[in-house]
Amino acid sequence: MKKWMKVFAILFILGVVGAVAGYVFIYNKPHPSYEKLKADYTIQAGELYREFVADAKSASEKYNGKMLQIEGVLSVTEVSDSISIAYFVLEEGMFGNQGVRISMIPEYANDLSKEPIGNQTKIKGLCAGFNDTDVILEHGSLAKK
Amino acid sequence: MKIKIIVTLWLVLGVAGSTLQAQKYITKNAQIRFYSDAPTEKIEGINKQVNCALDATTGDLIFKVLMQSFQFEKALMQEHFNENYMESPTFPNATFIGKIDGIDAIDFAKNGKHEVIVKGNLTMHGVTKPISENGIIEVIDGKVKATSKFHIAIADYNISVPSAVMGKIAEKVEITVDASLEKFVK
Numbered sequence: 001m002k003k004w005m006k007v008f009a010i011l012f013i014l015g016v017v018g019a020v021a022g023y024v025f026i027y028n029k030p031h032p033s034y035e036k037l038k039a040d041y042t043i044q045a046g047e048l049y050r051e052f053v054a055d056a057k058s059a060s061e062k063y064n065g066k067m068l069q070i071e072g073v074l075s076v077t078e079v080s081d082s083i084s085i086a087y088f089v090l091e092e093g094m095f096g097n098q099g100v101r102i103s104m105i106p107e108y109a110n111d112l113s114k115e116p117i118g119n120q121t122k123i124k125g126l127c128a129g130f131n132d133t134d135v136i137l138e139h140g141s142l143a144k145k
Numbered sequence: 146m147k148i149k150i151i152v153t154l155w156l157v158l159g160v161a162g163s164t165l166q167a168q169k170y171i172t173k174n175a176q177i178r179f180y181s182d183a184p185t186e187k188i189e190g191i192n193k194q195v196n197c198a199l200d201a202t203t204g205d206l207i208f209k210v211l212m213q214s215f216q217f218e219k220a221l222m223q224e225h226f227n228e229n230y231m232e233s234p235t236f237p238n239a240t241f242i243g244k245i246d247g248i249d250a251i252d253f254a255k256n257g258k259h260e261v262i263v264k265g266n267l268t269m270h271g272v273t274k275p276i277s278e279n280g281i282i283e284v285i286d287g288k289v290k291a292t293s294k295f296h297i298a299i300a301d302y303n304i305s306v307p308s309a310v311m312g313k314i315a316e317k318v319e320i321t322v323d324a325s326l327e328k329f330v331k
Contacts, residue, residue, distance in 0.1 A: 031220045060237050064213060065227075080174040083193055096329065101173065103194060128213035129237040131196050134173065136211050138194075 035105060035141035037067045039124055045072030045088035045100045052130040063127040063135075069143060070100055074121040077112055084109035086123055086140060098133045102140035111142050168201040168253065170289045175324035177210055186313040188222050190215035197324040199289060204248030206263060206291075208241040208322070230304050230314070231270055239269040243276075251282055258283045263293065270302045280322070289326040294319065 001009075041063065048070065052059040075089035076097070083103050090099035102125045104112050115121055125137030175195035181188040193216075196209040212233040217223040227233040243265015251259050264277040280293035296317040299306070306314045 027219070027221055029220050031223075061234070064234060064237060078174075081176070081193060083174070085174075085194075092331075096171070096331065101194065126213075128194070129211045131209045131211050131238065133196060133209075136194050136214055138214055138216070 034067070034126060034139035035108070035124065037124075039069035040066040042069040042071070045070050046090055049088075049090045049098075049100055049135055052135050056130050056132075060129055064129045066127050067124060068127050068137060069122060069124045070102065070137070071120070071122050072100070074115055074117055074119055075099070076117065077115065079109070079113075082106075084112050086112055086115075086121070093133055099135070100137065101134045102137040104140040108141045112140075115142065169329040170199045170201060170326035171329045172197050172324055172326045175208065175291075175322070175326075177208075177215075178319075178321040178323075179215060180319040180321070181315040182319070183315045184312050188217070188226075188314070190217045190223070190226060192216070195324070197291070197326060198329075199245075199291065199326055201248065201251070201253045201289070204245035206241070206243050206245055206265065208239075208324075210239040212237055212239060225310075230299075230306070236269070236271045239267070241265055241267050241276075245280075245282065251284070253284055253289070256284050256286065267297070269297075270304050272302045274301055287328060291322065291324045291326065293322045296320070 048059075048063070048068065051062075070088065072088040074086060076087040078085040078087065084106075086102045086104060087097065088100040089097040092098070102123050104123075122143035123137075123140050124143055125140035128136040128138050130136070173196050174193060175197040177192045177195050179188075179190040179192075192210060192214045194211065194214045196207075198207050199205070212231045213227055215223070215226060217226060243263055246262045246264060248261075251257070251261075259282045261280050261282050262277060263280045265275070266273050267276045268274075276295070276297070278293055278295040280291060283290040283292075296319055298317050299314070300316065
């Protein structure tokens, strides 16, 4: 085989391998296992809520997109359109209850339903921000006791 | 802007001692679906933690949406949506503040389905634009289901798409709104 053909063949193979790797590992990369991610911050639900109420912009810059481990007294659990939500209610406001709302990973819905209301509870989740009534977390999981 | 939203919420929910408090409907679990149907890719994101309030007396309607609550099938799509297009760290919220035309014609005490026109201002990616869209208000046993499907041009909201991925994002994306509201009792 001529030298230029060898070079072409190697480049072609590298190109194919690169395209497949890009498709598998970049384009189709899975969502992270949120329950396995380490918390960037561990914070009391009330403290987190008060930080957002006091200065939403600054708290958003600090917490949005970060994994938070929230600790507090579980006030309410809800199921809405197959999503389980844990709610740390901290005050009454314009929308009724206000506080920290966490939508759970589906695998944790059953565990949440067994969690006693009024108990001190630790839940980890990804902070999506503050909507003027609640701090919202997604991909919640109950911390192991 | 935040003050305006709070004032509107105040008016919508009538917390200032309104005797019409029973006519306010709210939910914190409204759903908004974003769908881009481009020649080379279909992208769908769903947000199921949207705040919505409706004053059945005045027709005032408000939605508050956290951009980072949109969930996508592919992690890369979600990253691009938040970081490259919506710039969610800089513009974390989208809001709609508007009014349902002809709300007087709807009897909220009686089950029924009503086609309505909703007009108001949609703020997204730091840009506020007036919109007017068709929707449906359905009264079911004292609860209210509000739905709408419409299109927005992403260029109207200063959302730029790099030329390298131009064929992957539609110029107009479909927005589907589905809110099941319950009477607000303070």
